[in-house]
Amino acid sequence: MGEFLHALAHHAFILHALLAGLLASVACGVVGTYVVVRRISYVAGGIAHCLLAGLGAARYLRVVHGWAWLDPLLGATVAALLAAGLIAVVSLRARQREDTVIGAVWAVGMAVGVLFIHLTPGYNEDLLGYLFGNILMVARRDLWLMGGLDLVLLVFVGLLFNQLQAVCFDEEQARVRGVAVEGLYLLLLVMTALTVVLLVSVVGLVMVIALLTLPAATAGHLTRTMAGMMVVATLLCAGLTTAGLVLSYAPNLPAGATTIALAGLVYFLAVGGSRLVQVVRRRAGLSLGTASRP
Amino acid sequence: MTATVAEPRVSVVELSGVTYAYEDGRPVLEDVRLELPAGCFVSLVGPNGGGKTTLLKLLLGLLTPSRGIVRVLGVAPREARRRVGYVPQHTRIDPHFPATVLEVVLLGRLGTGRHWGPFGRHDREAAMAALHEVRLDGFARRSFAALSGGERQRVLVARAIVCEPELLLLDEPVANLDQVVEEAFFAMLDELGHRMTILLVSHDLGFVKTIVDTVVCVNRRVVAHPTSAVDGHVISELYGGEVRLVHHEHQVS
Numbered sequence: 001m002g003e004f005l006h007a008l009a010h011h012a013f014i015l016h017a018l019l020a021g022l023l024a025s026v027a028c029g030v031v032g033t034y035v036v037v038r039r040i041s042y043v044a045g046g047i048a049h050c051l052l053a054g055l056g057a058a059r060y061l062r063v064v065h066g067w068a069w070l071d072p073l074l075g076a077t078v079a080a081l082l083a084a085g086l087i088a089v090v091s092l093r094a095r096q097r098e099d100t101v102i103g104a105v106w107a108v109g110m111a112v113g114v115l116f117i118h119l120t121p122g123y124n125e126d127l128l129g130y131l132f133g134n135i136l137m138v139a140r141r142d143l144w145l146m147g148g149l150d151l152v153l154l155v156f157v158g159l160l161f162n163q164l165q166a167v168c169f170d171e172e173q174a175r176v177r178g179v180a181v182e183g184l185y186l187l188l189l190v191m192t193a194l195t196v197v198l199l200v201s202v203v204g205l206v207m208v209i210a211l212l213t214l215p216a217a218t219a220g221h222l223t224r225t226m227a228g229m230m231v232v233a234t235l236l237c238a239g240l241t242t243a244g245l246v247l248s249y250a251p252n253l254p255a256g257a258t259t260i261a262l263a264g265l266v267y268f269l270a271v272g273g274s275r276l277v278q279v280v281r282r283r284a285g286l287s288l289g290t291a292s293r294p
Numbered sequence: 295m296t297a298t299v300a301e302p303r304v305s306v307v308e309l310s311g312v313t314y315a316y317e318d319g320r321p322v323l324e325d326v327r328l329e330l331p332a333g334c335f336v337s338l339v340g341p342n343g344g345g346k347t348t349l350l351k352l353l354l355g356l357l358t359p360s361r362g363i364v365r366v367l368g369v370a371p372r373e374a375r376r377r378v379g380y381v382p383q384h385t386r387i388d389p390h391f392p393a394t395v396l397e398v399v400l401l402g403r404l405g406t407g408r409h410w411g412p413f414g415r416h417d418r419e420a421a422m423a424a425l426h427e428v429r430l431d432g433f434a435r436r437s438f439a440a441l442s443g444g445e446r447q448r449v450l451v452a453r454a455i456v457c458e459p460e461l462l463l464l465d466e467p468v469a470n471l472d473q474v475v476e477e478a479f480f481a482m483l484d485e486l487g488h489r490m491t492i493l494l495v496s497h498d499l500g501f502v503k504t505i506v507d508t509v510v511c512v513n514r515r516v517v518a519h520p521t522s523a524v525d526g527h528v529i530s531e532l533y534g535g536e537v538r539l540v541h542h543e544h545q546v547s
Contacts, residue, residue: 173380
């Protein structure tokens with residue numbers, strides 16, 4: 001801990017990493033709650049893995065065709081938005097084949113990414129960072145991007161919270177009440193896509209779904225409303241990314257993997273704890289019932 | 295085939311020559327003609343797959359008929375949606391959804407005011423009044439996930455009536471409830487029936503017969519009967535086999 005605090009005081013990249021974790025936590029807590037409640041983690045997984053196609057293509061165009069302006073994260077964003085649009089259309093128009101199409105988008109996205117990586121000469125160190133995350137590489141510009149995205153997400157959610165809640169709770173009834181269900185579902189997937197892009201720098205696309213879902217799922221055991229879940233999930237995510245960074249620093253472990261291992265541990269503790277509370281309450285209820293019998 | 299309950303009142307539901315078929319072309323409903331007057335309390339009965347839920351979805355404008363005309367409250371179903379309350383089958387609802395009872399009821403206010411931002415004081419007052427009407431005073435802050443099956447169904451009814459609908463549609467609202475809870479639930483509906491038209495899908499004709507005035511038999515085609523005319527013969531024909539009709543010895547109060 002002391003070593004980490006010393007580094008935090010002397011190295012800007014550590015401060016950037018800490019801020020990146022905190023900024024990513026806002027999007028993670030808010031959008032992760034929707035992903036968990038609407039049960040679209042498989043959809044989010046499909047979008048996340050499609051990112052590799054965008055990352056690979058952007059890097060290929062940079063190296064082979066000299067498009068130096070094309071940031072791999074921009075390629076990832078385009079790929080994520082395309083995947084979100086495609087999955088939204090399939091989900092809304094052909095529900096019976098939804099899982100097959102998401103699986104196909106997931107696999108094809110990865111395959112296209114691998115092909116571009118193969119065709120790009122040189123060592124792809126930065127792509128490894130996107131696969132497994134490298135929070136220590138986050139630049140000041142990325143922080144502004146993350147802050148801006150958080151702001152946009154919070155504005156959308158603030159304005160459309162009730163409508164999004166209606167779509168998550170009962171899509172059919174929302175439609176009856178005149179809610180634009182299809183537009184909101186597309187918006188939800190776009191928010192998911194942008195959040196996934198944002199989280200890729202923190203934990204990498206292989207583990208992004210864990211960070212998107214585990215804090216929100218844990219929060220679901222601790223609170224009883226969606227707004228409460230968002231707040232608790234954001235705080236949990238902030239705590240986890242910070243703890244991941246601190247714990248991984250001295251032994252030189254990968255911060256992303258440390259964060260996800262912690263998130264998993266906290267989730268299983270929450271599940272076990274809530275089961276234990278249920279059992280204790282049931283037993284207390286039974287013994288009270290027995291005691292009251294004549 | 296025409297099924298009309300003769301009443302000199304305005305029709306709430308009018309279906310004329312309505313046929314609906316899913317993608318495989320198999321008609322679920324065929325040449326349905328039905329006219330229901332305002333203020334009636336109707337039970338839709340029939341075998342599984344007979345078209346009851348499809349009929350409700352046509353009335354809600356969630357499905358469009360392959361042929362024929364559907365009119366609800368004198369207009370096309372989509373135009374009437376905001377004057378219609380709907381309680382879906384319990385299997386469609388996640389019982390662990392993270393929301394308070396008040397939040398769930400407030401969702402029924404969507405479409406009545408502005409399209410963005412939080413609900414206003416008027417919406418909250420309407421939601422509290424709806425909870426009072428379904429006898430759930432004091433439940434507003436409770437977690438929806440912590441309720442019993444019967445309480446959950448009442449919350450969904452509150453959500454459906456919080457927009458002051460003229461027509462209330464319920465799709466098997468008592469399917470998962472025990473007899474005592476079911477009886478109390480129907481007593482509540484009986485009271486609501488005094489100020490709105492109710493269409494209820496239910497398999498339990500014995501219970502329903504005590505409060506409805508019309509029974510609509512749905513099995514691809516539709517026939518409406520006054521409740522008093524529904525006997526073992528009618529039910530046997532509807533379900534296509536021998537059916538035991540059990541009379542419940544109880545009263546809805």
